[in-house]
Amino acid sequence: MDPVTNPFSPGAGAPPPELVGRQDTLERAQVLLSRVIQGRAAKSILMTGLRGVGKTVLLNEIKRRAANSGYRVILIETPEQSGLLSHLTPQIRGLLLELDRIASASARVRRALGVLKSFASAVRVGYSGLELGLDLDAEPGVADSGDLENDLADLFVNVAEAAKDRRTGVAVLIDELQYISELELRSLTMAMHRLAQEQLPMVLVGAGLPTLPGLAGKARSYAERLFDFPSIGALTRAEADLAVEGPMKAARVQIEKAALSEIFRETRGYPYFLQEWAYQTWNRAERSPVTVAAVRAATSIVTARLDEGFFRVRFDRLTRAERRYLRAMADVSPEERTTGRVAEILGFKVTSMGPTRANLINKGMVYSPEHGRIDFTVPLFDEFMRRTMPSL
Numbered sequence: 553m554d555p556v557t558n559p560f561s562p563g564a565g566a567p568p569p570e571l572v573g574r575q576d577t578l579e580r581a582q583v584l585l586s587r588v589i590q591g592r593a594a595k596s597i598l599m600t601g602l603r604g605v606g607k608t609v610l611l612n613e614i615k616r617r618a619a620n621s622g623y624r625v626i627l628i629e630t631p632e633q634s635g636l637l638s639h640l641t642p643q644i645r646g647l648l649l650e651l652d653r654i655a656s657a658s659a660r661v662r663r664a665l666g667v668l669k670s671f672a673s674a675v676r677v678g679y680s681g682l683e684l685g686l687d688l689d690a691e692p693g694v695a696d697s698g699d700l701e702n703d704l705a706d707l708f709v710n711v712a713e714a715a716k717d718r719r720t721g722v723a724v725l726i727d728e729l730q731y732i733s734e735l736e737l738r739s740l741t742m743a744m745h746r747l748a749q750e751q752l753p754m755v756l757v758g759a760g761l762p763t764l765p766g767l768a769g770k771a772r773s774y775a776e777r778l779f780d781f782p783s784i785g786a787l788t789r790a791e792a793d794l795a796v797e798g799p800m801k802a803a804r805v806q807i808e809k810a811a812l813s814e815i816f817r818e819t820r821g822y823p824y825f826l827q828e829w830a831y832q833t834w835n836r837a838e839r840s841p842v843t844v845a846a847v848r849a850a851t852s853i854v855t856a857r858l859d860e861g862f863f864r865v866r867f868d869r870l871t872r873a874e875r876r877y878l879r880a881m882a883d884v885s886p887e888e889r890t891t892g893r894v895a896e897i898l899g900f901k902v903t904s905m906g907p908t909r910a911n912l913i914n915k916g917m918v919y920s921p922e923h924g925r926i927d928f929t930v931p932l933f934d935e936f937m938r939r940t941m942p943s944l
């Protein structure tokens with residue numbers, strides 16, 4: 553059928569024609585936004601899920617809702633290497649300058665700008681006070697101790713006070729949160745703790761792989777009280793059917809049940825793959841109703857494209873040892889994927905595989921669903937590994 557009218561969204565981060573099966577998470581986010589801006593307590597949200605389940609799409613939808621609920625929004629993607637703060641400080645600067653431009657001068661907003669200046673020079677995030685280009689004095693003694701846990705909390709409190717003074721709230725949305733350092737995560741947690749204590753209008757919504765760095769001690773008990781951790785997974789069969797059938801119906805195209813079954817069998821309900829399969833199936837189909845033959849024709853195209861793109865770019869970043877580790881993982885079923893079993897296949901002791909495993913976790917390729925277990929963060933990567941490396 554005509555590719556020009558194809559309703560599906562291939563590629564990461566593209567809004568799907570229908571955002572299926574995420575009502576609970578979106579409602580939870582809406583309750584959070586509505587409560588906090590009224591000065592009521594609510595848990596912030598940290599979503600975790602595998603590659604391609606729709607975390608970025610959800611963050612963008614929450615961003616839209618936050619703006620509609622009266623928030624100023626900061627959306628950042630944690631860089632893999634350079635740390636969160638290098639992205640956060642310029643955004644906070646932009647937000648404060650925006651608040652500063654609204655109507656009459658506000659001492660609160662000016663103060664928050666001064667605090668940002670102190671903060672930036674104290675934590676030295678490659679963003680010194682001078683580079684901030686702020687024509688005002690720093691606030692000595694606030695957010696400039698050099699201890700990130702205290703300083704970030706000071707900064708957030710001052711930013712939230714400035715927002716409150718302007719009768720607005722601040723929503724900080726952070727993507728790829730698995731790349732945050734432990735110190736940064738601990739500091740964010742402490743900052744959210746202070747905001748909650750002072751009932752200030754600032755919320756945090758994060759999204760990342762299920763490899764979020766571990767929190768220990770006091771930060772952990774705070775995190776449990778401050779955050780909800782919804783896990784975002786594959787769609788159920790009924791939801792997946794809706795994601796494919798809905799946009800087709802809207803375009804007056806029918807699809808056979810057998811074709812829907814085949815799409816689900818290939819994609820296991822993972823949103824990224826659903827969009828890819830639905831997109832290619834549409835292009836392959838000659839007419840309505842779409843048949844299982846169109847899906848099969850799409851399968852070979854999608855598989856080739858994924859192998860050259862989506863899977864390949866990840867594979868290319870790996871060392872030989874890391875590839876062998878993943879290949880060994882692909883030899884065991886998900887239920888039996890333990891670090892012990894993988895080491896055994898490779899003929900090593902578990903302990904000597906530790907560094908390889910840690911590198912794969914840092915690269916966002918694998919995660920540990922529970923102690924001693926290991927799995928892929930990219931759905932269907934096991935099948936790709938078997939295709940691309942037929943043997944160990």
Ligand SMILES: Nc1ncnc2c1ncn2[C@@H]1O[C@H](COP(=O)(O)OP(=O)(O)OP(=O)(O)O)[C@@H](O)[C@H]1O
Pocket residue numbers: 561562563564565566567568569570571572573574601602603604605606607608609610795823824825826827
């Ligand atoms: N609820 C949904 N229903 C249908 N399609 C969806 C849904 N959520 C996301 N998608 C589609 O899935 C694809 C991947 O979404 P997205 O990029 O948000 O995933 P992600 O979890 O952020 O992945 P990554 O971890 O790789 O960043 C996009 O093409 C999007 O249109």
Ligand SMILES: [Mg+2]
Pocket residue numbers: 565607608609727
């Ligand atoms: Mg994403």
